[in-house]
Amino acid sequence: MFYHVKNLIHPIVDDRPDPSAANALQEGLGGQFGEMRTMMQFLFQSFNFRGDGIPYLDLIHGVAMEEISHVELVTKTISKLLDGAPGYDGGKFDTPGDSTVLDMAKEQKNPHHFIVGAQAALPVDAAGNPWSGSYVHNHGNLVLDLLDNLVLEATGRLQKSRIYQMSDNKTLRSTISFLIVRDGAHQMAFAKALETLGVDWAKILPVPKFDETQFPEVKKLMDAGVHNEAYTFSLDGSMMDQIFSGSSPANDGSELVTLKEPKESYPCPISPERPEEFAPGLDPELQKLADAFSEFKEKTLKDMEDKAGPNPRNKEI
């Protein structure tokens, strides 16, 4: 059972719209080594887990929980990079037809971002291939699953480091830097699990072997220790810290720490109406009905609380 918090795991940084950068980032979302795969691979491995190696289950499950937040973050980042047809100045309910306000869209790397997605992320890679469930590896053998997960996180970190080099857009670089750091942390999580099963990593890790503090956004996160943290995202306990603690398998002298959740979270932006895409959330008539419903709901809830006290289901857990 899962709950959702209306906050992001990392802030969306403001910069100019950049559809090419958005398309490069699609690889980190719907690519073979992207966030949709890490999310589904770790979820399936934890749902299908066999035996009583609970600390290993809790570790895979905790990382899976975080991957849901990564999918949310990358999706929001791609939408932010796409949003805003240049020069358009319409009102909320305008449906312009006297000019080609989306003229630029047909020249973009992926015109589906505008024709299909109304300036929003799609579950595809940077070449437009749809995400596939066949990317998900759940071998049913713990050692093989952990090895596979380490390769997945290492390849994710490698490809994201390449994407960082493709654009200086601050919106892209902030999100991709966070993912480079967290892919590094998850690489260490699966390496540490394999270490408890007898593996000696010597000087192999991290993959790829380069000084990621050359990227200033990455350095800032590493200075804050984000690369050595893991999160359980569990309300009822976790044995993840039995594995994710002690010295880092990177052999850099740093220590790993398991926390219940990240120390901070950030506002989740709502995309504006885009009349040039015929994408208002509601037209004027439906807006009126929605407003009336919201007023009715608020009044009804207030009347109920006046009579019976606060709704216990709204209590903090």
Ligand SMILES: [Fe+2]
């Ligand atoms: Fe991730």
